[in-house]
Amino acid sequence: MTESNTHREVILEISNLQKSFGSNKVLDNFNLRLFRGENLVVMGKSGSGKSVMVKCLVGLMEPNSGRITINNKDITSLNQESLDILRTEIGFLFQGSALYDSMTVRENLEFPLRKHKKRLQINETTEHLVQQALKSVGLSSALDLMPSELSGGMKRRVALARALILNPSIIIYDEPTTGLDPITAKEIIALMKSIQSSYGTSALIITHDVDCARVVADRIILLIKGKNYIEGSFQELSSSTDLQVRAFFK
Amino acid sequence: MASSINIADKTYNALVEIGDMTFFAKRYFKSVGSAPIEWEELWRQCYLVGNRSLLLVAVTGFILGLVFTLQSRPTLSEFGAVSWMPSMVSISIVREIGPVITALVCAGKISSGIGAEIGSMRVTEQIDAMEVSGTNPFKYLVMTRVTATTLMLPLLIIFGDAVALFGSALVEYLKGGVSFVLYFNKVFDAITFNDLLPATIKSFFFGFVIGLIGCYKGYYCEKGTAGVGKASNSAVVYASMILFVVDFIAVFISDIFFEI
Ligand SMILES: Nc1ncnc2c1ncn2[C@@H]1O[C@H](COP(=O)(O)OP(=O)(O)OP(=O)(O)O)[C@@H](O)[C@H]1O
Ligand SMILES: [Mg+2]
Numbered sequence: 001m002t003e004s005n006t007h008r009e010v011i012l013e014i015s016n017l018q019k020s021f022g023s024n025k026v027l028d029n030f031n032l033r034l035f036r037g038e039n040l041v042v043m044g045k046s047g048s049g050k051s052v053m054v055k056c057l058v059g060l061m062e063p064n065s066g067r068i069t070i071n072n073k074d075i076t077s078l079n080q081e082s083l084d085i086l087r088t089e090i091g092f093l094f095q096g097s098a099l100y101d102s103m104t105v106r107e108n109l110e111f112p113l114r115k116h117k118k119r120l121q122i123n124e125t126t127e128h129l130v131q132q133a134l135k136s137v138g139l140s141s142a143l144d145l146m147p148s149e150l151s152g153g154m155k156r157r158v159a160l161a162r163a164l165i166l167n168p169s170i171i172i173y174d175e176p177t178t179g180l181d182p183i184t185a186k187e188i189i190a191l192m193k194s195i196q197s198s199y200g201t202s203a204l205i206i207t208h209d210v211d212c213a214r215v216v217a218d219r220i221i222l223l224i225k226g227k228n229y230i231e232g233s234f235q236e237l238s239s240s241t242d243l244q245v246r247a248f249f250k
Numbered sequence: 251m252a253s254s255i256n257i258a259d260k261t262y263n264a265l266v267e268i269g270d271m272t273f274f275a276k277r278y279f280k281s282v283g284s285a286p287i288e289w290e291e292l293w294r295q296c297y298l299v300g301n302r303s304l305l306l307v308a309v310t311g312f313i314l315g316l317v318f319t320l321q322s323r324p325t326l327s328e329f330g331a332v333s334w335m336p337s338m339v340s341i342s343i344v345r346e347i348g349p350v351i352t353a354l355v356c357a358g359k360i361s362s363g364i365g366a367e368i369g370s371m372r373v374t375e376q377i378d379a380m381e382v383s384g385t386n387p388f389k390y391l392v393m394t395r396v397t398a399t400t401l402m403l404p405l406l407i408i409f410g411d412a413v414a415l416f417g418s419a420l421v422e423y424l425k426g427g428v429s430f431v432l433y434f435n436k437v438f439d440a441i442t443f444n445d446l447l448p449a450t451i452k453s454f455f456f457g458f459v460i461g462l463i464g465c466y467k468g469y470y471c472e473k474g475t476a477g478v479g480k481a482s483n484s485a486v487v488y489a490s491m492i493l494f495v496v497d498f499i500a501v502f503i504s505d506i507f508f509e510i
Contacts, residue, residue, distance in 0.1 A: 055378070058382050059381075060378050060381060060382065080386075084384035084386075085384070087382055087383070087384045088383075088384050090382070092379070092382045094375045094378070094379055095375075096374055096375055098374055098375040098376050098378065098379040099376070099379075100371075100376050100379070100380075101370075101371075101374070101376070102367070111380075111383060111385070112383040112384065112385075115383075115384055115385050116384055162383075
């Protein structure tokens, strides 16, 4: 596994990331590399700092120290405009979906487009792009509904469609299956798989859902006490004898 | 002992809060100055601010004019000065009571609404989502709302003043047989440019305070649904308090320049 990694293109890299809130050290020298086209799963207990880590990645939080590079650009050194441009290459699925609740599904999907469509030289009409994105998550009928009229699973799908609409090269999923029933969770997992194969995107998936990890993960990193505790395939980790690792795969 | 520490703490916190608000205001002016401006959203917010408070302002204004005139009547008639009613009522309404009452009503309606709206967007990570999608949430949410309230409050106040004067004229018509034409002729004789100008200038500041405090409280809302309630509630409290401070300063300054 590690041997083949050396030949692959790194699309996102975190090195020595440190982040603390007051005396609460959340991330302590965390390292991670995401290769083009792979699904990398990060697992960790609730409160271990997974959301903090991805928020540092997209510049929503400032790390205390460490380097974050995306497509070979160091995000901490970018000005606001370049950061905004870089962000269009990243789709972010929030833990709670984070749909704009004063806007319809259509307006939610149009929102990322209105600022960046011209610059990215996308020629399709906005309408067409919105329809496409909704179709790819199987929700064409929801176009004119408000987020309050959607179920949790539908919200997750719309949020996913919104994350996909600028055709990003990286998608970050923050707990895509948490809070969903097992069947809907399976559908979302299948969707994530199909996005990887049809768009060729790289994905960073935060989860503590073992089923999700088993299906989607090409590689898994365990985040324990702010560090990447161990790394490997699902096979390797689930057969590990380490007690802390076993606790996740029971 | 404990209570004096408590007071010191509270004073300290209030000062810190005022400092933060000043920074927030500074950030607002920066974002107004830098292109691009979200015209469409600004226009929509202007419409919402005006439309949502119109009825409320009309009702309070009407009752204000009515009650004010009814209660002043006995005193004025004691001095045989009922004919002074239009000028007395109009000057106090246009200069002071109209702007302050309308602004307070709008603080209750608009500040709390903005505080709750932006607060819940913060709590449910919608503001983060906006930021990640490459839109500056401060510009899209805060700049548009504060500008909208700043522009709309003077209009609402003028409207509120007009309705209040109408209420007052109605009382005079019913109780004193004064015709509307005569009443408003006297009103326009009484009001001068020096009454209108300071009142209008201060209305802009009232609007600014109402929008800014609502946005500030929402933008830095604490996590959880309790945070949203707190944001909305303290937006009203702070906005009302600061409105009075601004009013005091405005009266002080216009006293110098316009010789009340
Ligand atoms: N804005 C913040 N201010 C202070 N502390 C924070 C903040 N955000 C997160 N934390 C702290 O950082 C730690 C990690 O939080 P985080 O949300 O990253 O957990 P998580 O791994 O995503 O958990 P979950 O699986 O429940 O989502 C927690 O202890 C939390 O209290
Ligand atoms: Mg989380």
